[in-house]
Amino acid sequence: MPDSAHGAFFVVAAALACASAFQFAIEFSSEFWEWEDEKTSVAKLRLDLELSEERRILEARRLTPSAVERQASYKERTPAEVDRLRKESRHYRRVHLWMQWLLFFSSASISAITAWYDPPQPGKGALIFLGFTITVITAATGYFKPRERAFNLQQTADTIEQHVTALDLGIAPYAQTDAANLELFATTVENMRVEQRKREQQLDQPHQGQQEVV
Incomplete structure (x- = not known):
């Protein structure tokens, strides 16, 4: 029994040694590493990389829509912006009315x-x-100014909608x-949005003497 066990052990060890030697020979043979381009210089690789980057930039420019297409897409997104402005306007109007009714009731x-x-x-x-x-409602109304917001x-939304209608009718x-x-529409609407953001910033700074909306 011990002799047979030793024999089996040596057979297994020999098989493992042969397998390891075979794997070592494959991994370090030139055929296994044939994917490496040893003859290509670093300068050529750098040149190929630069050419690939140039092709990528040219392809991106080709796929980039023209200014007219971007302006047309901007016009198509304008109704959603008008809806957003009106939704925010209704929210602040409800807050203002709720504060006023609570003030009257108190x-x-x-x-x-x-x-x-x-x-x-x-x-x-x-x-x-x-x-x-x-006291709290009066202070909150004066600080947050929901009526002015x-x-x-609402004024910005109505003005933008007026320009959308004028553009559709060609007047x-x-x-x-x-x-x-x-181009004129995109410039006008974007200027109105900038003015709206400026008015919002002025309302957030109540101590700088901005004009109140009556």
């Missing part, structure tokens, strides 16, 4: 409690709470060629 409640309790000692807690509510957003100021009309 003011009327103070008058009612004062008239009901004479002297108003039993309703002192309610009066304090309502007075605090009025709603007005500016002034869009009575030129299609390319000129698209």
